[in-house]
Amino acid sequence: MPPRRPPADSRPPSKRATPWPAPSSPASCPRPGRGTPTVSATSSATPARRASPGRRCRDSAASAAVRPPPRGDNGELHVTEAYAYTPYVWPMLAPVALLVPLAVHAWRHRSAPGARPFVLLVACVVPWAVGAALEVAAVAPETKLGWFVFKSLWKLPTGTASLLFAVEYADLGRWLGRRALALLAIPPAIPFVLVLAAASRGSLHDVEVVLASRAPFVLGPVGLVLTGYGVVVALAASAVFLWLLVKSPLHRWPAALCLLGHVATRAGFAADVAGAGLAGPMDATILGSTFTAVLYAAALVPFRMFELVPVARGSLFEQMPDGVLVLDARGRVVDLNPAAERLLGVAASRVRGHEAPEPLAALPLPGAAGPPEVSLGTAGEPRLCVVRRSPLRHRGGFPLGELVVLQDVTERRRAEARAIDRERALATLHERDLVARELHDGLGQVLGFAKLQARAARELLARGDAAQADAHLARLEAVAQDAHADVREFLLGARAGGAPSTGFLPALEDYLRRYGAASGLATSLEASPSFAAADLEPMAGTQLLRILQESLTNVRKHARARSVRVGLSVLEGRVAAVVEDDGDGFDPGREGASEEGTFGLRFMRERAGEVGGTVRVDSVPGAGTRVAITVPLERRPS
The missing domain is CATH 3.30.565.10 (Histidine kinase-like ATPase, C-terminal domain)
Known part of the structure; x- marks a missing residue:
């Protein structure tokens, strides 16, 4: 008597559970506790394609709790489900829940520097996080491979968008000409080209070989080159935020939060590459992105990162005809505008972070009796200035420093x-x-x-x-x-x-x-x-x-x-x-x-x-x- 075939799935094709991309034959695992394979409408007698020599069939931590797969009359395994619920999907989807509202907020303020690249950054992180969640929930090896490749496609675009965001927010957009943007777009496009070529041949294993294998995680030759590009881009973005942190007191807190978020994301990626296994079946980079999303929320809401008011204040500070100096609680110069540099006859780089130089010694102290007008500048062209000093206080009431305004009244x-x-x-x-x-x-x-x-x-x-x-x-x-x-x-x-x-x-x-x-x-x-x-x-x-x-x-x-x-x-x-x-x-x-x-x-x-x-x-x-x-x-x- 010939062996009985398993009953075919009677559901319509659109309702059948099929992995992405659909394998040519059902995947099976000879070891127990493997988890539930995917559904297949083909005959169980059709031989399954053998895996490549360097590839092993491994289990996720979430599939251990899934019931054993059903067997036919002849003892062969048959696929009934493509995904199994696991609580690990929620940490992977957390960045989506946090970043999407921030992207909507940024789009409403898209005229502000850095807002549009931030929306692009979120648009790259969201499919990466969704792919990571579906990879964790997937049961069959082919399905896991498909979502692993899918999420890997968005790593380089995310790094490139991070660099664009940093450069635009730091008001360095003059560096991003058409040629620079075209060169930055080439490396992120390479994985997409490789996946499309592999999909046309009906196999994703070639992509896994040249880019990176999933289990264990090993970079391929092309993956090494692209990872090097990603590291350079990440370091460049971090350097821009560090420069903004040092040079612009107005953007100090938002820049510090963004820099810390970049460090957290890169630490997660390093943990993935090193195979430390600290995140279990989850993507450690996405876990770092969750922390980064929290920091971005802190930068956007309390510090009004994309609000035009701070931008307008910064522009007014730089273009004011009166000299303005910001002093901390210890009397050190935090910042000064170009007009103050001209009136005092000193460069800002020599004054920031130091005690008041010799030209500032003539300024009257707050509350002390002194002349309302002082002569500043060089001996060849002295300028007569009216000095006004105002204390700067925190909302809690403790002093932060003071604001010194030098009004040039020489011409008047x-x-x-x-x-x-x-x-x-x-x-x-x-x-x-x-x-x-x-x-x-x-x-x-x-x-x-x-x-x-x-x-x-x-x-x-x-x-x-x-x-x-x-x-x-x-x-x-x-x-x-x-x-x-x-x-x-x-x-x-x-x-x-x-x-x-x-x-x-x-x-x-x-x-x-x-x-x-x-x-x-x-x-x-x-x-x-x-x-x-x-x-x-x-x-x-x-x-x-x-x-x-x-x-x-x-x-x-x-x-x-x-x-x-x-x-x-x-x-x-x-x-x-x-x-x-x-x-x-x-x-x-x-x-x-x-x-x-x-x-x-x-x-x-x-x-x-x-x-x-x-x-x-x-x-x-x-x-x-x-x-x-x-x-x-x-x-x-x-």
Whole structure:
């Protein structure tokens, strides 16, 4: 009686369990405890293809718990399942669960440096991890071989994507031209070409021979070359992250986490190559990738690795016109921007990690009294800088260091000095015009009157009227004496006209001292603290000083006073000046009819109007006179 054949699988072909790639004959294992082989629709009488001499049929740790395979009537093994559940698949799939959300987050921020290569990196790690999980769950040797080859295809693309991610994130993308990318793509493509060629011949054993055998793990000739390429790529990526860790404090923590993740992944790969067996049936590299995924999550979420805000802050830090220095808690320079290098005249490489160099010794310490402006730079071109220091504190409250900002105000101070010089020049020209008008209307009138008196005296002398001639000459003498006093007082006022350069109060004090000595009047000056702290514009200061001088001249000429007081204060953004004497006073109503002929008062009001000020005269007969002047602190737009 011929041997009975096992019943054929009655399920549709799409539902049958078939390994990848499907073997030409069912795989069998003569040793017990092998595990459940794969399903085969072929006859059990078909001879199985013999394995290569160097290949052994080995068991996974998970297949030991699977029930023994069924046997036919003739005692031959038959395949009923392709995979068996084992808890070892979950550690292999852990990187997928961690990295896929991170890739989605990176894609949402794909405009940030390194985001797109990170998505490519995850796209290479996911099929590798899935292949490793299916290899662990596979039961038949051919199935295990298929998934071993599949996951091996993604090792070099993963290493290359890691290098691209490191270079892009470190802002070194200028190194990755089209030619460089093409050269980097060649080695990862070689395993794919070999697998496609082996698949066309219906066997993957050739790939195992030239690349790497699964059990035991032994690199083939091509595998040795490609592994060397992978090692070089891994070292290059680690070097980039190490460089970023040292050179960029802004990226220090993300770079440190990425570097640690690279080390963990390479340690797992080294354990696989060495055959240490520490991971059992699992892929040690994928286990290291799980730890790496956790580190990537820490870099992306807490440190906002792909956020544009840190990138924008870094760009602002580098492009700021003001110098910025970051000091640690011990006063050592952590980082400084190019503007600080230029202002201090030192290179950043000489300053980072060291105590403050000699140019920084002039900076005032935090909280200490010091000049708000310091001179920095070289002796040939010193720069005037305003120094601002701010403490840096952790969220917990403990100090981390401080931020020093050097604001270059050299050009601003030069512009302010030029503006003040222009104002002084304009004030000088305007003052000359006013002086010319005063001389014409004041001294010119006096000289004209003297001329008339001299002519009248000559005519009287010609007629022999000596008495009348002497009277005219006496008036001429008095007018000449008054004119001489006016000229002396004018020269005294012109000497005090340098108020903007020496300060308004010193100039006024010097004028009052000379005025009192020349006139014999007791003078006093009272300036409120608000006026001492006020910043009076040069034009307003000059006009106010001239108005005060004219008021004091009127006191000397007409008041017959014994003392005069000058008061200065600031009220609602305006300077209020008062000149009070204890003289005879006058009736403003009676004198108002001839006010237009009073040159002094008219000149005072004209000068006050030039700067938006006012002049008011209050007097009572027998009780002295009070002149109140107001001018604005800031010039109003015309």
